[in-house]
Amino acid sequence: MHLYTLQTLRFCSSAIMMRIKTPKNGRVRRELEKRAPKLVETGKKTLILQGTKTSGTLNGVLSEIYHLKKGGAVRFTRKNDNIRPFESGGETSLEFFSLKTDCSLFVYGSHSKKRPNNLVIGRMYDHHVYDLVEVGVENFKSIESFNYDKKMAPRVGSKPFIAFVGEGFENVDELKHLKEVLLDLLRGEVVENINLAGVDRAYVCTAISSNKVYLTHCALRLKKSGTVVPRMELVEVGPSMDLVVRRHRLPNEGLRKEAMRTAKDQPKKKIKNVSSDAIEGTIGKIYIPDQKVGDVALPNKAKGVKRERREAKKKEANERASKKQKEESE
Amino acid sequence: MAMETESQKAFHVDVGNLLAFNPFHSFPSLPASRDELVKECLHEGTKLVQAVADSLFNLPSSEDVDGPLVKLPPPTTKLPREKHLPKPKPPTKWEEFAKKKGIQKRKKDKVVWDEQTGTWKRRFGYDRVNDDKDIPIIEAKMTDGVDPFAKRQDEKKKRVEKQEKNRLQNLKQAAKIGALPSHVQLAATALPITGTQAPPKKVTKDELGNVAGMAATSTASGGKFDRKLPGEKPAKKQGKHRKFLPVVEGSGIGSREKEQTESVLNKLISKHSHEILNVGKAVTMYNVKKEKKARNKRNQEGKFSSATNKLKPKKLLQKKTGKKGPVSSKKGKAK
Numbered sequence: 330m331h332l333y334t335l336q337t338l339r340f341c342s343s344a345i346m347m348r349i350k351t352p353k354n355g356r357v358r359r360e361l362e363k364r365a366p367k368l369v370e371t372g373k374k375t376l377i378l379q380g381t382k383t384s385g386t387l388n389g390v391l392s393e394i395y396h397l398k399k400g401g402a403v404r405f406t407r408k409n410d411n412i413r414p415f416e417s418g419g420e421t422s423l424e425f426f427s428l429k430t431d432c433s434l435f436v437y438g439s440h441s442k443k444r445p446n447n448l449v450i451g452r453m454y455d456h457h458v459y460d461l462v463e464v465g466v467e468n469f470k471s472i473e474s475f476n477y478d479k480k481m482a483p484r485v486g487s488k489p490f491i492a493f494v495g496e497g498f499e500n501v502d503e504l505k506h507l508k509e510v511l512l513d514l515l516r517g518e519v520v521e522n523i524n525l526a527g528v529d530r531a532y533v534c535t536a537i538s539s540n541k542v543y544l545t546h547c548a549l550r551l552k553k554s555g556t557v558v559p560r561m562e563l564v565e566v567g568p569s570m571d572l573v574v575r576r577h578r579l580p581n582e583g584l585r586k587e588a589m590r591t592a593k594d595q596p597k598k599k600i601k602n603v604s605s606d607a608i609e610g611t612i613g614k615i616y617i618p619d620q621k622v623g624d625v626a627l628p629n630k631a632k633g634v635k636r637e638r639r640e641a642k643k644k645e646a647n648e649r650a651s652k653k654q655k656e657e658s659e
Numbered sequence: 660m661a662m663e664t665e666s667q668k669a670f671h672v673d674v675g676n677l678l679a680f681n682p683f684h685s686f687p688s689l690p691a692s693r694d695e696l697v698k699e700c701l702h703e704g705t706k707l708v709q710a711v712a713d714s715l716f717n718l719p720s721s722e723d724v725d726g727p728l729v730k731l732p733p734p735t736t737k738l739p740r741e742k743h744l745p746k747p748k749p750p751t752k753w754e755e756f757a758k759k760k761g762i763q764k765r766k767k768d769k770v771v772w773d774e775q776t777g778t779w780k781r782r783f784g785y786d787r788v789n790d791d792k793d794i795p796i797i798e799a800k801m802t803d804g805v806d807p808f809a810k811r812q813d814e815k816k817k818r819v820e821k822q823e824k825n826r827l828q829n830l831k832q833a834a835k836i837g838a839l840p841s842h843v844q845l846a847a848t849a850l851p852i853t854g855t856q857a858p859p860k861k862v863t864k865d866e867l868g869n870v871a872g873m874a875a876t877s878t879a880s881g882g883k884f885d886r887k888l889p890g891e892k893p894a895k896k897q898g899k900h901r902k903f904l905p906v907v908e909g910s911g912i913g914s915r916e917k918e919q920t921e922s923v924l925n926k927l928i929s930k931h932s933h934e935i936l937n938v939g940k941a942v943t944m945y946n947v948k949k950e951k952k953a954r955n956k957r958n959q960e961g962k963f964s965s966a967t968n969k970l971k972p973k974k975l976l977q978k979k980t981g982k983k984g985p986v987s988s989k990k991g992k993a994k
Contacts (some may be wrong), residue, residue, distance in 0.1 A: 350829060350844040357841050365841030366742035373741050433741035455743050468693070490677045492707035494700065504790040508680075513738055516676060525716065526676075526726030533704030543700055549708070558716040561708045563701050582737070588739035651965060 353573045361498055364431045372518035373452075376432035377560045378405035380412060380439030386469045387446050393471060393568040394436055397546065401485045402429045403516070412437060412468050414449045416578060420458045432516055444575060450510050454580075454588045461502075461578040462510050464542075466573040477566050483530035483548050488517055490528065490549065495536025505572045511544070532564055537571070545569035670707055674714045679707035746838040751829040791815065868892060876900055924929030 343362025352358045378394050379387070384510060395404045405426070414437060423435060433456070437449040451461040483489075487624065497504045515532050528549060535543045546567025551559035580588070602614040671680040684703055692970040719962045720727040750758070757764075773780040773789045780788045797807040833839050870895025875882020904916050 346848040347827060347831070347845050349827060349843055350846050359840045361854045366745045368743070368745060370740055386697075452739065453741065454739060459739060488677060490708045490711055491679070492704045492711075493680040494684050494703040494707065496682055498680065509738065512678065512736065513678070516738075517732065520731065522730055523715075524723065524726045524728055524730050525720065528712075528715075531704065531708050533700055533707075534683075535700040535703060537689065537696070538985050543696065545700065545704075546695070547701070547704070558709075561705055561712050563705050563708065565697070565701065567972050569697070585739065587743070589737055590740070590744060591737075592744055639850075 335567050346555050347648040358538060370519075372429065373513065374432040374518075375402040375410050375514065375656050376405070376426055376430055376435040377402055377488055378412070378426070378435070378437055380437060381410040382440045383408075383438055384440040384446055387440050387448070387465060388468055389471050390448065390466050390568070390570065391436065391438045396472070397567065398514075398517075399555065403432055414451055414458070414461050415463070415574055415578065417648060423451075423459065424453070424456055427453050427631055436514075441534065447575070448572075450514060452510065452513060454584060459584065460506070460510070460575065460580045461576075461586060464507070464572040465576055469570040470568060472567050476546065478566055479528070481548050481550055481565060483508070484515070484527075485525050487529050488520060488523055489515060491515055492529035492531060492533045495542075497536030497542075499533075501536075501539050503540065503577050504542065505580060506577050507572070508534070509540060528592075530567075533563070540574045542572045542574070543569070544572055671709050672710055672714055673735045674711065674718070675732050677711055677715070678736060679711045681707055685963060721756075746836060748838050748840070749833055751832075751838060752825065789828055872896065 352361060375394075375398050377391050379442075383391075391404070392433060395402050395425045401592060409422060414423065423437070427433065427435065433453040433648065434512075435449075435451050435453070437451070439447050439449075441447065442656075447467040448466055449461055449463045452459045485647075491506055495504075498508045499505070511532075511534060531547045531549055533543075533545050533547060537543050545565055546569065547563040548566045550562040551560055551563060554560040602616075603611060604614075605611050668904070669683070670840065671682065672678070673680075678716065686699075689859045690699060720729045720730075756762075758856065767782060769782060770779040771782050772778075773788050775793065780786055782788060783949070791808075791811055794808075794811075797811075799807065827845075830843060830845060834845055870886075871891060872882065875885055875894055876896075876899065878885065881900075882894060883898070902918070
């Protein structure tokens with residue numbers, strides 16, 4: 330909304346002259362349509378960036394999160410010293426980046442003596458900060474440190490299983506909030522159909538204590554069992570870390586209500602020329618224009634044309650022969 | 660290390676998100692080593708994942724090239740949206756009018772029958788039906804002397820402008836309620852017009868730089884002693900603007916310097932001074948003198964002197980008519 334300037338016409342002499350800007354490029358138009366608010370939303374993109382100082386572990390954490398979310402994440406590598414998510418003025422830069430990259434989730438990493446290995450996970454609504462959770466990372470183990478059979482490594486972009494274990498996620502406010510944010514972060518795209526052969530990863534979050542969560546990423550092994558449902562086996566592959574909840578900011582009640590609003594399901598658009606019958610099932614109508622059989626051009630290599638030519642040649646030869654005979658006779 | 664065995668196996672399973680939540684598990688005492696903790700977490704995780712898989716694999720599946728395809732139910736956990744709900748576009752002024760009047764939308768064909776050429780032509784575009792340039796003759800009315808082709812073009816221009824204005828109004832209305840289409844942006848082109856109706860003319864940077872220098876030439880010293888602003892560059896042409904004639908004679912036009920000096924000399928010496936004598940004035944002076952002479956002569960002939968007439972104004976009145984007679988006769992005789 331703040332992209333568009335507007336002044337209501339009060340009286341003619343004080344009107345701002347406005348002009349309509351439309352994209353001249355098809356590519357730009359398609360990109361704008363992708364970024365427009367939709368009735369049913371597809372996956373959120375994540376913005377991963379860092380603050381003034383980062384530690385080695387924090388760098389590892391940020392890059393691994395980026396790897397996990399390869400398809401829908403943007404990684405900024407420069408340091409941004411004017412971003413302070415929990416302060417009132419320090420969010421403008423974040424909101425600007427969110428607007429430009431069309432990301433509504435962000436992961437901001439910073440390291441200081443007071444808050445070592447700090448990670449702020451936040452969400453945006455309409456490119457304004459909606460809520461924030463600040464966690465500290467401890468006992469980080471990167472992907473390289475795990476030994477596993479490389480063949481069953483999860484593929485990029487597959488939809489993960491998510492498991493939350495612990496009563497803390499129900500009782501403690503901060504952990505409840507963290508659960509929601511982690512779900513949003515790890516979920517990926519919301520899909521209608523899923524290929525059962527393609528499920529190969531799972532995230533397990535266990536509430537160890539009232540402020541600590543153990544998060545790990547595992548590959549799935551489907552083992553044969555007697556029934557249709559295979560037996561699941563989890564093998565730790567990916568990064569694992571302890572998240573210590575430090576601060577969090579819940580959204581305003583009004584903003585939360587507005588963000589949780591969903592439109593009532595609109596009746597599906599009628600597909601043209603398709604009808605369903607009780608006996609025959611789905612019937613489709615195809616309209617074909619009348620064929621102009623006489624006007625269709627015959628290809629040169631058609632047998633008929635060849636034969637015509639041959640006969641025409643024969644005729645000519647006969648005529649010539651008859652002419653010659655006549656001449657000879659004369 | 661003693662873990663609570665959950666009596667109820669009630670996990671919260673959300674198949675749409677492939678999510679499972681076990682709210683009943685807790686660690687009464689943290690395991691001693693990290694490995695054991697990890698093992699315990701994985702164990703719990705496996706149970707949950709198994710629960711989700713149970714529901715997932717039991718869903719009706721359809722065979723696909725890559726594997727069995729399953730239609731997921733919509734997720735049950737509600738998460739906040741990332742952008743606001745799109746607002747429906749408000750009806751435009753025409754749409755409101757059409758609804759009120761009950762005008763239905765008619766589907767337009769791409770090709771229209773053209774009477775003039777007797778072919779099917781496009782409705783708009785390259786070779787279109789009612790093109791302005793295809794009209795050879797327009798019958799002229801006897802009343803006005805206006806170019807009908809130009810008039811048609813002007814009317815079309817006006818129609819297009821009106822349409823653009825209406826479109827802008829509709830978009831402004833949509834933007835007011837926040838339902839602007841995603842590919843459209845409204846940009847302000849100029850500041851609001853105040854005072855005079857003319858929009859302010861845009862001045863370039865160079866022009867602005869020259870303005871102070873131009874104003875300085877109005878002072879007697881050519882802006883030499885004017886106080887300068889910080890950062891102001893010296894004027895391009897400093898001092899009073901004087902024009903000097905070229906040193907070398909120009910060809911074809913004649914020497915400008917010669918012309919200059921000649922005109923000065925003529926004014927002073929007035930050799931060919933046609934302009935100095937005011938011919939009209941000289942003629943009237945001559946005529947007035949002549950008439951005076953003639954009048955004096957007549958007076959002397961008729962009466963004693965013109966002076967007695969002057970001293971007796973009353974008699975002048977009486978004798979006025981008398982005088983007229985002989986003067987008129989005299990006039991007739993004279994010429």
